[in-house]
Amino acid sequence: MTTTATTPRERMLLAKDAARTIGLLTDERKRDALLAIADAIEAAAAEIVAANSGDLERGRATGLSTALQDRLRLDEPRVAALAAAVRDIAALPDPVGRVLDERTLANGVELTKVSVPFGVVGSIYEARPNVTVDIASLALRSGNAVVLRGGSAAEFTNAALIRAMRGALADEGIDPEAIQTVDDFGRDGAKALMQARGIVDVLVPRGSAQLIETVVTESSVPVIETGAGVVHIVLDASAPLDWARDIVVNAKVQRPSVCNSVETVLVHRDAASGLVPPIVAALQERGVTVHGDAVVAGLAAEVVPATDEDWQTEYLSLDVAMHVVDDLDDALAHIRRYSTHHTESIITTDDANAQRFLAEVDSAVVMVNASTRFTDGGEFGFGAEVGISTQKLHARGPMGLAELTSSKWLARGSGQVRA
Amino acid sequence: MTTTATTPRERMLLAKDAARTIGLLTDERKRDALLAIADAIEAAAAEIVAANSGDLERGRATGLSTALQDRLRLDEPRVAALAAAVRDIAALPDPVGRVLDERTLANGVELTKVSVPFGVVGSIYEARPNVTVDIASLALRSGNAVVLRGGSAAEFTNAALIRAMRGALADEGIDPEAIQTVDDFGRDGAKALMQARGIVDVLVPRGSAQLIETVVTESSVPVIETGAGVVHIVLDASAPLDWARDIVVNAKVQRPSVCNSVETVLVHRDAASGLVPPIVAALQERGVTVHGDAVVAGLAAEVVPATDEDWQTEYLSLDVAMHVVDDLDDALAHIRRYSTHHTESIITTDDANAQRFLAEVDSAVVMVNASTRFTDGGEFGFGAEVGISTQKLHARGPMGLAELTSSKWLARGSGQVRA
Incomplete structure (x- = not known):
């Protein structure tokens, strides 16, 4: 099913036109469409894996890092996992059509605020066919x-999936123009997408801090920023x-490559001698390199000296x-300076400090x-995750399906005019 | 109360710092602060009016239009009205701190999503001291x-108000750096504000379509677009x-200078001969110039021929x-092409057409x-209006105080780690 559109703008206009009918589909029709997509992906597994081999081959030839190659790779089990994820989304x-607000004016006009689709959602990402x-x-x-721009490294794979x-x-009798790619237009495709207000x-x-920065800076289309996580855990004086x-080790080791893993641990000075040696040892046992300040280095072996660079990384x-801090104020000041406002947690048994931390830390998720690692759409019970928003407009923290909707006000009257 | 900051960035950083304490103020303290502001504005009325005279004098010298001069003008009663508006906002x-969502995870972690202030709100507007x-x-x-950029035409007035x-x-013992202006930096101030991500x-x-276009295009700070209104009323075949x-006259005449006034009336062909003559006459009686297509011109006198330009204006x-349309499809197609997605209304007694109009028109407010003219924060019962959003992200339609808040997730656990 290929398109006849020959420019990014033409493709996006086809998507906009398709959005009208997609937006009016019943729950059941949308669910059936997703189940059909899951089946189609499984049926095309061989073709998808072959296309992916082509991308991988080109990646090796052009010096793509092994980490990126791994993220790019699709084999038959991974394709099956993609299809399974689609079925999970179908079940949500x-x-x-949710009623978000209702009010009747004194003159009898009935107002209802309902959730509606945005219309056309664009996404720019890199070398992650699963995001497609x-x-x-x-x-x-x-x-x-949806209009997708998945980057040249995954171009063959994305084309096969799309x-x-x-x-x-x-x-299914649904307008296929509802799914568009601008991958084959290279950077011009991304540019057109960012200017398609x-x-x-x-x-x-979705992707590197660099990619997100570029999109936020260059886009005139409203952006939901899914940002990086320089995530902090504060060990208060009263921390058991x-x-x-357990929390520091879990937050660092369980899956270090994701945005909700901890990057900086701030330890209250009064608790440092009791907490630093066993926690550093527990981390090192699991292969973690600890970059510490002078106090930390004085309390534990094999600590790499930390610089200002480390606090930002x-x-x-x-x-x-x-890093050892003098008190909670010092910890809060460090977080204000270096946090990316994703997730911060405090370990404490002091209620007043817990309350203060919850109130004063300006992040999408603040924990006690x-x-x-709990900052995650799946963990929050959303069933799926669009990303984790680190901006304050529209959505903040893990985003589920609800965050892919807007709203509109419906007003029903019987001839009312304004006095 | 003047500031020592000498660059736009320094001023904005002072605002950001002040936002920390402002965000933690109790309801009562915020209310008292606003009442004190209302009193201070009244007490400074003479000074404000004098500053305004300076702006008006410069405006006349530089050829500011009389319409803009009128919007800019503040006399003592208008200053009193400004203070009264502040008291109304204080009473909201x-x-x-509203709880927006609550859930307890299977492992016992308690999640609460609460409304929180954005932090720093910026506004760019033109020659409207009331917006300040x-x-x-x-x-x-x-x-x-808040960081304000109110334009050079109102610079003296805005400075006196601020x-x-x-x-x-x-x-009141509240950090005055919470209110900043970058007016005295001219265009550099506006530029700095748009780049202050x-x-x-x-x-x-807030202001002209041109100003909004510039801000949306140039800003890397997330923008809430309060756009223009090319507002339509559709007169269905069954329209009484x-x-x-009454509705067309009210929507056009009651206050023609605002964004929710009607600009284009679409008349179903089957009802044209019955509706066009009396409605054109009623409009003309009230001084309205009707720009109509050939069918309209054939049914009523003194109709100015409409061009494609008129549908966009x-x-x-x-x-x-x-404009006379063939049917509801034709009306919907016209609206899709020319609407700015602010407000559209249909006059009909046909339930199916009403339902279709509500479902298919993609505007912030869709009426039957x-x-x-009811698209208004005051009319909707919000008590105040930040503006009317014509974008789909974060807020759509009339925005009240709630739309000036973001949210954050609070998570309370007792040592839980992710499996």
Whole structure:
């Protein structure tokens, strides 16, 4: 199922046109469309894996890092996992048509605020074929058309996935133009997408801090920023050792490559001698390199001296920064300066300090006595995750299907005019 | 109460710093601060009017239009009205701290999503001193600091208003740096505000389509677009003449200079001969110039021939475009092409057509049998209006205090880690 449109703008206009009918589909039709997409992806597995081999081959030839190659790779089990994820999204409740507010004016005009699809959702991302399927499915489930720009490294793979998804829509009698790619236009495609105000309603960048920065800076389409996580855990003077150690180790080690893993541990001076040695040892046992200040280095062995650079770094690896602070004020000041406002947690048994931390830390998710790894749409019970918003407009923190909808006011009168 | 900061960035950083304490103020303290501001504005009335005379004098010398001069003018009664508006905002309920969502995870972690201030709200507007007081008051009531850029034409007036407001905050023991202006930096101030990502959390432009376009295009700070209104009323085949005439006249004549006034009336062909003559006559009686297509011109006298230009025009004056359409599909297609997605209304007694109109028109407010003039925060019962959003992200339609808040997730655990 290929398109006849020959420019990025033409493709986006086709998506906009398709959005009209997609937005009016019933819950059942949208669910069926996603199940058909899941089947089509599985049926095209061989073709998708072959296309992916082509991307990988070109990646090796052009010196793509092995980490990126791994993220790019699709084998048959991974394709099956993609299809399974689509079926999970199909099973979620329809986020469209919820009544968000109701009021009747004194003159009898009835107002109802209902959730509606955005219309056209754009996404710019890099070398992650799973995002192609994920964002397209989430967009369709919420009644939106989608325009994708997945980067040249995954171009063949994305094309194969999109072909399968568009074919499934056509077979279901749904306008296949609801799924568009601008990958084949290279950077011009990304540029057109960022300038498509009035055609594309919202743009969700996913990928490196650099990519997100570019999109936020260059886009005239409203952007939902899914940002980096320089995530902090504060060990208060009253932090119990077992909670502190278990949470820090979990937040660092369980999956270091993701944005909700901890990057900096701030330890209250009064608790440093009791907490630093066993926690550093527990981290090092699991292969973590601890970058610490002079106090930390004085309390534990094999600590790499930390510089200001470390406090700003999202390692995304088995590295963690550790800094001893004078008190809670000092910890809060450090967080204000270095946090990316994603997630911060305090380990404490002091209620007043817990309350202060919850009130004063300006991040999407603020925790007391829990691992930062819980900042996740799946963990929050959303069933799916569009991303984790680090901006304050529209959505903040883990985003589910509801965050892919807008609203509109319906007013029903019987001839009323304004006095 | 003047500031020592000498660059736009320094001023914005002072606002960001002040936002921390403003965001933690109790409901009562915020209310008292606004009442003090209202008193201070009244007390400074003579000074404000004198500053305004200076602006008006310069405006006349530089050829400012009489319409803009009128919008700029402040006399003592208008200053009193500004103070009264601040008191109205003081009386509104606190939008901060509302529980928006609650859930307890299977592992016992308790999640609460609460409304929080944005932090720093920026606004760029033109020659409207009332916006200076309005936006500052709305921002403070919702726990935000504010950075204002009100344009050179109102510079003296805005400076006097801001001096009074900052003085009131200082007298109340509240950080006066919560109210900042970058007016004295000219275009550099506006530029700095649009590029202040990470310092300013949201930017609300208010004014001409040109100004809004510039802000949306150039800003890397998230923007809430309060756009123009090319507002349509559709007169269906079943439209009762009295409703149709009363609503069209009200929507055009009651206050033609505002964005929710009607600009284009679309008349179903089957009803044209019955509706066009009396409605054109009723409009003309009230001084309205009707710009109509050939069918309209054939049914009524003194109709100015309409061109494609008319369908795109937000007249904001006693002018209205009128076009006869073949059917509801034709009306919907016209609206898709020319609407600015602000407000559209259909006059009909046909339930199916009403339902279709509500479902298919993609505007912030979609009405049946009511005047488009109801699209207004005051009319909707919000008590105040930040503006009318024509974008789909974060806020759509009339915005009240709630739309000047973001949210954050609070997570309370007892040592939980992710499995």
